[in-house]
Amino acid sequence: MRRADLPVLRAHVRDWHLWQNNSGWLYPWLPGEDLHPDCEVPWDRALHEVDGVWYLRPEIAPLHKAHLNRPQDRADLTAAALTDEARQRLASSLELLGHHHWAMPAVSAQP
Numbered sequence: 001m002r003r004a005d006l007p008v009l010r011a012h013v014r015d016w017h018l019w020q021n022n023s024g025w026l027y028p029w030l031p032g033e034d035l036h037p038d039c040e041v042p043w044d045r046a047l048h049e050v051d052g053v054w055y056l057r058p059e060i061a062p063l064h065k066a067h068l069n070r071p072q073d074r075a076d077l078t079a080a081a082l083t084d085e086a087r088q089r090l091a092s093s094l095e096l097l098g099h100h101h102w103a104m105p106a107v108s109a110q111p
Contacts (some may be wrong), residue, residue: 006035021064045089058082059090062106066099077105 010018010031018029029035047054058080065073082090091106 003035057086059086059093062090062102063093063097066094066097066102069101074102074105077102 019026020029020035021027046057046060048057049055059082062073062077062080065076087107091103094100094103094106
């Protein structure tokens with residue numbers, strides 16, 4: 001979702017209790033608050049189009065799972081259908097975020 005569209009979302013679900021994720025913890029997303037800045041990924045890196053439908057790129061999810069380092073998350077990393085370019089982007093992002101233990105498996109698909 002584009003940041004500019006957040007007020008429309010808030011208005012549409014005004015009676016809901018909304019939460020945001022920050023480093024694996026959920027926090028209330030209160031009216032008037034912006035999302036935590038770590039929630040940002042440029043659209044050209046976050047989305048891709050398949051048959052006219054826009055999807056979250058599959059290399060984005062492991063970025064949110066690496067800090068947990070659970071067996072099921074490592075299995076997801078291994079099973080992810082990523083291009084070599086996507087694996088390189090994921091590995092670079094993991095390194096930048098300090099998840100070095102996931103960066104090499106991201107490239108080799110062997111956690």
